[in-house]
Amino acid sequence: MTQCAPPVWPVGFLAGSVCAGIKKQGVPDLALILGESPLTAAAVFTKNLVCAAPIQLSKSHLAYSHTKISALLINSGCANAATGAEGLTRARRATTALAALLHVDATTVLTNSTGVIGVQLPVDRIEAALPSLVASVQAGSCESFARAIMTTDTRPKWSTRTIHWTVGATAHTCRVTGVAKGAGMIHPNMATMIAVLATDATCTPHDLDALLRHAVDRSFHRISVDGDTSTNDSVFALASCTSGTPPAAELAEAFDAVAQDLALLVVRDGEGFERGIEVRVIGAKTSDDALQVARTIAMSLLVRTAVTGGDPNWGRILAAAGRAGVAFNPETVRLSTGGIELFAHGAPTASDLAAVRLAFTAELVRIELDLSMGSASDHFWSCGLTKRYVEINADYTT
Amino acid sequence: MTQCAPPVWPVGFLAGSVCAGIKKQGVPDLALILGESPLTAAAVFTKNLVCAAPIQLSKSHLAYSHTKISALLINSGCANAATGAEGLTRARRATTALAALLHVDATTVLTNSTGVIGVQLPVDRIEAALPSLVASVQAGSCESFARAIMTTDTRPKWSTRTIHWTVGATAHTCRVTGVAKGAGMIHPNMATMIAVLATDATCTPHDLDALLRHAVDRSFHRISVDGDTSTNDSVFALASCTSGTPPAAELAEAFDAVAQDLALLVVRDGEGFERGIEVRVIGAKTSDDALQVARTIAMSLLVRTAVTGGDPNWGRILAAAGRAGVAFNPETVRLSTGGIELFAHGAPTASDLAAVRLAFTAELVRIELDLSMGSASDHFWSCGLTKRYVEINADYTT
Numbered sequence: 001m002t003q004c005a006p007p008v009w010p011v012g013f014l015a016g017s018v019c020a021g022i023k024k025q026g027v028p029d030l031a032l033i034l035g036e037s038p039l040t041a042a043a044v045f046t047k048n049l050v051c052a053a054p055i056q057l058s059k060s061h062l063a064y065s066h067t068k069i070s071a072l073l074i075n076s077g078c079a080n081a082a083t084g085a086e087g088l089t090r091a092r093r094a095t096t097a098l099a100a101l102l103h104v105d106a107t108t109v110l111t112n113s114t115g116v117i118g119v120q121l122p123v124d125r126i127e128a129a130l131p132s133l134v135a136s137v138q139a140g141s142c143e144s145f146a147r148a149i150m151t152t153d154t155r156p157k158w159s160t161r162t163i164h165w166t167v168g169a170t171a172h173t174c175r176v177t178g179v180a181k182g183a184g185m186i187h188p189n190m191a192t193m194i195a196v197l198a199t200d201a202t203c204t205p206h207d208l209d210a211l212l213r214h215a216v217d218r219s220f221h222r223i224s225v226d227g228d229t230s231t232n233d234s235v236f237a238l239a240s241c242t243s244g245t246p247p248a249a250e251l252a253e254a255f256d257a258v259a260q261d262l263a264l265l266v267v268r269d270g271e272g273f274e275r276g277i278e279v280r281v282i283g284a285k286t287s288d289d290a291l292q293v294a295r296t297i298a299m300s301l302l303v304r305t306a307v308t309g310g311d312p313n314w315g316r317i318l319a320a321a322g323r324a325g326v327a328f329n330p331e332t333v334r335l336s337t338g339g340i341e342l343f344a345h346g347a348p349t350a351s352d353l354a355a356v357r358l359a360f361t362a363e364l365v366r367i368e369l370d371l372s373m374g375s376a377s378d379h380f381w382s383c384g385l386t387k388r389y390v391e392i393n394a395d396y397t398t
Numbered sequence: 399m400t401q402c403a404p405p406v407w408p409v410g411f412l413a414g415s416v417c418a419g420i421k422k423q424g425v426p427d428l429a430l431i432l433g434e435s436p437l438t439a440a441a442v443f444t445k446n447l448v449c450a451a452p453i454q455l456s457k458s459h460l461a462y463s464h465t466k467i468s469a470l471l472i473n474s475g476c477a478n479a480a481t482g483a484e485g486l487t488r489a490r491r492a493t494t495a496l497a498a499l500l501h502v503d504a505t506t507v508l509t510n511s512t513g514v515i516g517v518q519l520p521v522d523r524i525e526a527a528l529p530s531l532v533a534s535v536q537a538g539s540c541e542s543f544a545r546a547i548m549t550t551d552t553r554p555k556w557s558t559r560t561i562h563w564t565v566g567a568t569a570h571t572c573r574v575t576g577v578a579k580g581a582g583m584i585h586p587n588m589a590t591m592i593a594v595l596a597t598d599a600t601c602t603p604h605d606l607d608a609l610l611r612h613a614v615d616r617s618f619h620r621i622s623v624d625g626d627t628s629t630n631d632s633v634f635a636l637a638s639c640t641s642g643t644p645p646a647a648e649l650a651e652a653f654d655a656v657a658q659d660l661a662l663l664v665v666r667d668g669e670g671f672e673r674g675i676e677v678r679v680i681g682a683k684t685s686d687d688a689l690q691v692a693r694t695i696a697m698s699l700l701v702r703t704a705v706t707g708g709d710p711n712w713g714r715i716l717a718a719a720g721r722a723g724v725a726f727n728p729e730t731v732r733l734s735t736g737g738i739e740l741f742a743h744g745a746p747t748a749s750d751l752a753a754v755r756l757a758f759t760a761e762l763v764r765i766e767l768d769l770s771m772g773s774a775s776d777h778f779w780s781c782g783l784t785k786r787y788v789e790i791n792a793d794y795t796t
Binding site: 047048049050051079081082083084085086087116117118301302305306308309311314315316318319321322323327328330331343345346347348384385386387389390391393394 | 445446447448449477479480481482483484485514515516699700703704706707709712713714716717719720721725726728729741743744745746782783784785787788789791792
């Protein structure tokens with residue numbers, strides 16, 4: 001998957017970023033999206049009990065103002081997580097200061113932070129930077145915003161889809177543009193995944209929430225880099241409602257496609273990434289069963305190290321499936337990789353070892369397991385576990 | 399933990415080993431324990447659905463003959479897992495051939511295999527080696543048996559406890575001796591953990607089973623090297639019932655102690671091992687809750703890489719606890735490492751950073767989390783995730 005040039009935000013959105021000095025390197029670390037008029041909003045937040053202060057704040061603002069959101073403020077360089085009452089006070093100071101500049105109610109500002117856990121937010125620097133941040137916003141390219149929310153990402157992540165439809169003789173168009181930062185809760189103390197999906201389609205808060213949950217469930221909830229749920233994970237959906245109502249199915253498809261693009265970009269940028277893994281489980285009794293088996297295989301350290309080594313150790317795939325907690329009969333499962341059958345009827349299948357080896361060294365190693373228990377299926381993406389991953393996460397010194 | 403010189407088997411046991419040529423290196427790879435008279439036996443087997451042929455066979459033999467076991471035959475170099483009906487036939491051939499040599503019923507022979515998954519057992523070599531294997535057995539040191547069941551282990555693993563008690567004026571003594579091979583399902587295709595606990599105490603099959611399950615639950619079920627349950631994991635308990643009945647509590651203590659020694663030896667010999675992790679969760683509502691949180695922290699890749707780096711990234715410990723699926727209030731938990739408080743009352747605790755750093759570079763990093771929800775507690779052991787682990791598991795070529 002190659003990433004295209006930075007797409008533009010949909011109609012009705014302005015965005016920008018500045019260097020607020022939160023990160024030491026003097027790079028952009030404070031990003032802002034504004035609605036030209038009030039935005040409809042929805043969000044999916046981390047389920048981690050240790051939930052960052054800005055997420056606690058955004059949850060309460062969203063409950064109150066989900067049809068009249070003015071702004072989304074995101075900083076990198078500090079997660080403002082595990083920071084207690086002081087952390088919440090600082091998050092509130094930042095959103096209140098922005099609201100004052102924008103002459104809006106503070107509850108219409110959403111926020112999140114990403115960076116080191118357990119360090120208080122340098123809110124003085126954020127307050128000082130807000131006037132130039134507000135001055136920086138413009139319509140058009142999402143690049144500056146996408147860059148400012150990066151932490152250990154090696155590249156900014158974006159994706160877009162345009163929907164065309166007609167009402168009578170009139171042609172209409174709208175857009176879904178997404179940006180994300182990732183990948184997994186990877187870097188030392190980094191609290192990680194944030195994505196924003198913006199559209200100019202007209203939707204109710206209820207529909208936007210449903211579109212977002214459907215899209216997230218099939219994308220961000222199907223990837224793992226290290227199995228750790230961060231304290232700051234969030235996906236925001238914002239709608240300017242300026243361009244009319246496209247056919248529901250096409251809008252859903254666009255949300256799903258953009259979210260899936262971003263999720264795969266997050267995996268591909270996982271620290272130490274060398275090779276991706278796609279696990280597809282078919283023939284399951286229920287889709288929950290399929291997901292459970294797919295996730296267990298994709299997250300197995302032994303499967304992930306085998307993929308890193310390009311080593312066709314398919315016994316590890318079966319062993320991971322067998323401990324997933326889902327009933328199946330090992331005598332009737334069928335395992336293949338890259339379309340080559342490896343195991344069937346309870347025994348290894350004679351195979352062309354060179355072809356098998358090739359399948360295990362693909363850029364994306366495709367594993368398919370047929371449980372022969374029914375007709376449900378699901379999938380999960382991860383990546384090989386590499387020495388570089390361990391290095392990045394171990395050799396850091398605070 | 400330093401390991402002592404190889405202990406002796408209890409009274410009533412003979413053991414030995416030979417090179418059967420299953421492993422290419424010409425090292426001992428076939429091991430045997432015989433009872434001088436029929437042994438009482440119990441076992442705990444892997445819960446993996448993809449269960450190896452020798453385990454399937456041993457389960458049925460054990461159900462039939464748990465008061466009259468003659469022998470336990472273990473080979474390394476081949477797991478005989480994912481080998482279908484042919485695998486079961488070969489396992490049966492090996493046990494039947496041994497039974498014929500010993501003039502016993504084949505159902506009184508238990509067996510297991512450890513090594514590569516998905517390769518058929520070279521049963522011809524095993525049959526050819528059986529006469530010299532039977533000739534090799536003797537009472538005394540457990541060393542040759544412990545060495546022959548090794549796969550990627552860097553050292554043999556054993557532990558023993560002696561129990562002294564008196565009945566009237568008569569002094570009695572008995573012993574519990576254990577050997578194990580490990581560590582986790584670590585090496586490419588290796589299907590791994592096997593342990594044998596032998597005692598000359600007199601016990602009923604029911605009591606032996608209870609002793610074994612209690613001991614395993616507090617030892618082997620509390621360790622993880624990579625989260626993968628192997629297809630061949632098994633712990634056997636064998637009692638010769640020759641030395642009388644020690645006080646029940648002391649026998650249980652001896653089983654628990656030997657099993658815990660072996661479990662920790664397995665972790666310490668985990669591939670790429672550099673530093674151990676002990677997680678103790680206290681103040682939980684239930685012990686299930688405590689175990690769930692302790693296990694999640696101990697198995698978190700981010701916690702494990704932080705420990706490898708000796709990096710006091712305690713935010714990762716809280717983040718792992720927060721996703722464990724157990725309700726607690728982050729504002730009231732208390733986290734410490736090596737006795738140094740790091741987080742309390744919802745915020746970082748001011749700490750001596752040098753002391754914290756020292757706690758994170760101990761040979762065994764001791765993490766304690768008080769959930770402040772009740773009075774239940776539990777623990778879990780793992781080890782830092784190292785580059786060497788990835789190297790061993792990725793850079794192997796079949």
